[in-house]
Amino acid sequence: MFETRRVRTRVLLQVLLTVLVIPFVFPLVAMVQGSLKGAGWANYGTVLSLPLLPGFFRNSAIIAAAVIVIVLVCTMTAAFGFSKLHIRGKEFFFWLLLACLTLPGVVLLSPLFATVTRVGGYNTLWAVILPVAALQIPFTTLLARNFVDGIPNELLEAARVDGANTVRTFWYVLAPLTRPIMAAILVLVFINSWNEFLLALLFLQTPDHQTITLVPQYFVGQYNNDQTKVLAAAVLTGLPVVIAYIALQRYFERGLAAGALK
Amino acid sequence: MTTLTHRPGATTARPSRRRLQRPAGLPWILPALVVSVGLLYYCIFYTAYLSTLDWDGVSPLKDSVGAANYVKMVGDPVFRGALWHTLVFFVVSLVVQVVLGIVFACLLHSKLYLKTFYKVLIFIPVVLATATVAPVFRQIYAPDGTLNGLLGAVGLGSLQHTWLSDPTIALLIVISVQVWQSTGVVFVLYFAAIGQIPPEMIEAARLDGAGNLRIIASIVWPSVRGTTIAITILTAIGSLKTFDIPFLVTSGGPSYGTEFLGTQIYRVSISFAQVGYGAALSMVLLVLALAAAVVINVGGRRGSATDV
Numbered sequence: 001m002f003e004t005r006r007v008r009t010r011v012l013l014q015v016l017l018t019v020l021v022i023p024f025v026f027p028l029v030a031m032v033q034g035s036l037k038g039a040g041w042a043n044y045g046t047v048l049s050l051p052l053l054p055g056f057f058r059n060s061a062i063i064a065a066a067v068i069v070i071v072l073v074c075t076m077t078a079a080f081g082f083s084k085l086h087i088r089g090k091e092f093f094f095w096l097l098l099a100c101l102t103l104p105g106v107v108l109l110s111p112l113f114a115t116v117t118r119v120g121g122y123n124t125l126w127a128v129i130l131p132v133a134a135l136q137i138p139f140t141t142l143l144a145r146n147f148v149d150g151i152p153n154e155l156l157e158a159a160r161v162d163g164a165n166t167v168r169t170f171w172y173v174l175a176p177l178t179r180p181i182m183a184a185i186l187v188l189v190f191i192n193s194w195n196e197f198l199l200a201l202l203f204l205q206t207p208d209h210q211t212i213t214l215v216p217q218y219f220v221g222q223y224n225n226d227q228t229k230v231l232a233a234a235v236l237t238g239l240p241v242v243i244a245y246i247a248l249q250r251y252f253e254r255g256l257a258a259g260a261l262k
Numbered sequence: 263m264t265t266l267t268h269r270p271g272a273t274t275a276r277p278s279r280r281r282l283q284r285p286a287g288l289p290w291i292l293p294a295l296v297v298s299v300g301l302l303y304y305c306i307f308y309t310a311y312l313s314t315l316d317w318d319g320v321s322p323l324k325d326s327v328g329a330a331n332y333v334k335m336v337g338d339p340v341f342r343g344a345l346w347h348t349l350v351f352f353v354v355s356l357v358v359q360v361v362l363g364i365v366f367a368c369l370l371h372s373k374l375y376l377k378t379f380y381k382v383l384i385f386i387p388v389v390l391a392t393a394t395v396a397p398v399f400r401q402i403y404a405p406d407g408t409l410n411g412l413l414g415a416v417g418l419g420s421l422q423h424t425w426l427s428d429p430t431i432a433l434l435i436v437i438s439v440q441v442w443q444s445t446g447v448v449f450v451l452y453f454a455a456i457g458q459i460p461p462e463m464i465e466a467a468r469l470d471g472a473g474n475l476r477i478i479a480s481i482v483w484p485s486v487r488g489t490t491i492a493i494t495i496l497t498a499i500g501s502l503k504t505f506d507i508p509f510l511v512t513s514g515g516p517s518y519g520t521e522f523l524g525t526q527i528y529r530v531s532i533s534f535a536q537v538g539y540g541a542a543l544s545m546v547l548l549v550l551a552l553a554a555a556v557v558i559n560v561g562g563r564r565g566s567a568t569d570v
Contacts (some may be wrong), residue, residue: 002372017369031398078294085287100302102551104503106524107544111308137298166285195391213393230397238394245389
């Protein structure tokens with residue numbers, strides 16, 4: 001993009017880039033630095049030796065896994081249906097789904113609370129899993145439909161001519177072809193559900209049901225606001241998503257970009 | 263499967279016939295509709311009903327009060343404050359993110375060193391939960407925190423401040439956390455959009471003597487218009503949805519100085535147990551979010567039509 005043939009410009013631009021990135025890195029450095037103050041690495045020891053911690057991790061993992069399965073199944077079947085199959089009033093249903101893109105999660109607060117308490121779902125992981133999945137599906141379906149639209153109809157028709165029914169066509173033709181967008185959706189949904197805060201705060205009341213995002217708050221109470229422990233806990237809760245992102249960075253950016261370019 | 267693709271005969275059907283032949287797809291979209299549309303629309307209608315009640319959320323006593331909750335909103339200074347903060351938040355965060363996003367995208371499309379490394383650094387804040395990073399920001403802006411420490415160390419002790427107890431500065435801090443967290447997304451979207459600009463176009467402009475800034479203004483900016491509109495919609499809806507950051511970093515304070523619709527709904531519905539009023543606020547928030555999406559979308563399209 002920018003002309004970098006002259007060494008001076010190149011150095012200048014590299015410096016500019018570095019200076020602009022500093023504010024993005026500073027809080028991360030402050031986080032790690034703060035977590036090592038006082039007792040140093042022992043802060044991490046204290047956090048890790050907390051008997052409840054594996055439970056927090058397990059709950060977050062269960063929620064993320066369940067949300068991923070629900071979202072992937074609903075999204076891929078819906079993308080196939082919307083893109084390649086005959087549905088009367090198809091666009092009406094699609095818009096019904098898309099309108100939910102604008103829905104702020106906090107709007108669900110009261111009705112969910114009333115409903116969840118009535119059906120006895122309070123303090124169960126389902127109270128978080130289902131709403132989180134419901135809130136993700138509109139966006140992931142938009143992404144996946146755009147992707148499936150790009151697959152030539154001829155491929156699917158050829159499968160049909162050869163005698164494959166719709167289910168087999170989906171499983172043997174469409175599913176393998178949509179792996180890239182599935183990977184993108186997987187990372188996106190993992191990060192969003194792992195990071196869910198509001199619904200977890202609202203519905204998960206006892207520590208053995210709580211999730212990783214509630215840990216820093218838990219530590220504020222437990223350790224009388226000992227910042228070093230709180231920050232160590234924050235670093236530990238952030239690590240899984242950072243690792244997931246760096247490992248799957250390619251898919252993640254491709255998925256986001258695919259959704260926006262259409 | 264490879265043999266299938268070698269059958270040209272299968273593709274010769276007329277488009278109209280092909281459509282008629284397509285298998286029925288309703289069962290395929292049902293799971294998504296049930297989970298998403300079912301649950302979310304159920305909640306919306308339920309909220310609409312709740313918004314006509316005077317109810318604490320627990321007692322069996324529910325008084326129907328008609329539109330009283332909506333009338334109450336008109337005279338509620340906290341609600342007006344929340345709307346104002348949302349607007350400021352939207353405008354400032356949008357401008358800063360768009361500028362930073364485009365600059366980063368252009369820089370990282372240039373021949374520079376360690377581009378992936380920089381990309382990852384810009385994007386890490388996006389994937390971290392607000393709940394994870396909120397303690398850091400509280401620590402940075404605390405009276406004895408990192409920022410005051412830095413100011414003291416470089417001899418600018420006179421600028422030290424109790425940052426989070428000044429409503430205006432607290433609002434700016436909330437905005438800065440938002441910018442920190444979502445510039446990565448804006449950058450990735452612009453990065454992809456700029457990748458679609460034909461290199462010949464930029465090459466030609468350069469031959470005509472255009473400098474870097476001129477190329478951004480005259481070629482890049484008009485080419486990424488669609489992305490800018492998408493980002494504007496995302497930011498508008500995101501601003502209306504704002505909850506985690508003010509809730510966790512400033513708790514909506516000081517003196518409601520960083521109250522947003524989301525935090526107000528939480529406070530009213532949960533802390534004050536005024537479920538009816540909270541639901542009415544939710545309905546207004548929902549209508550505003552839908553309206554924002556429609557207005558920006560239509561406005562953006564009209565703008566591009568006059569450009570042609």
